[in-house]
Amino acid sequence: MAKDKYAPKPLNDIMAGLSGRLSNYAGKSQALDKQQTLLTEFLSPNLADKCRVSNYRDGTLMIEAVSAPIALRLNYLKMDLLSHFRGAGMAELGQIKITANPQSSQRLTQNNASKSANNTTAKKLPMSEQTSDYLTAIAQNAPPSLREKLERLAKHGKK
Template sequence: MAKDRYAPKTLDDLMANMSSRMSSYVGKSQQLNQHQELLTQCVGATMAQKCRISNYRDSILVIEAESAAVAMRLNYMKMSILSDLRKNGLADLCQIKIQTSPRAAADQQAQKKRSEPIHNSRILSQQTADALLEVAEHAPASLKTKLEKLAALSKKNK
């Protein structure tokens, strides 16, 4: 009797396939992180913030740069990067490809903005608070309370 390919599969069977894929993704990610650290040593921390290793396959390393200017600078440094990476653990590396990817840079900047707390650097001066209180004296009741609360912020910030 033929096996029904549409029959429900057990969760163990599905997880076995998923775990092998997940472990390969984790291994690839760890390998790329190690290569990124080597690249940081080769090009310096400031330049490494503007580029990242996107792939390493068939002895070809693909580096994404955030702008054309960074890509051009990396192209000038390509031979020294290649020799440094070969010395530091990537002996089978044959070629480095450099691609420009401004979208990746925008994603990194957006991620940095999300992780940093937002600080309100605006401070209400005492002179401004006094002016608000003067305006509040002649304002309707609803606006008067709001202006007084706003003026009270100058005392809170001190």
């Protein structure tokens, strides 16, 4: 019998092929997180919010700043940063490259704006009585654990 190439593969077979790459990504992510923590410890909170560690490869640490003036300021601190990272256990660190990336600033600003807009909208909108009635009707046919939660939620609309 011929093997069906369209047959679904077991998840274990798929994960076995990816596990090496996933563990590499996880290790790199943890290393970058540690380096970001070291950067945040060294810089003032205001300056640390405007830059991030973007990569570390072959003894070169890449730091991304949200604007050219921030990148220039970090360049003035480059030798002190290098000493700080080496003192924290990164003896193989040879150089630090600082780049300005305005797109990261735009993404950060858009994400923060949308999150704050969603938070204020959710706080301002009360639940209608009709929604409360719908929740009560759904709760009647729901399992007991879900029924209690739906009924508690429905009480908010009846206030």
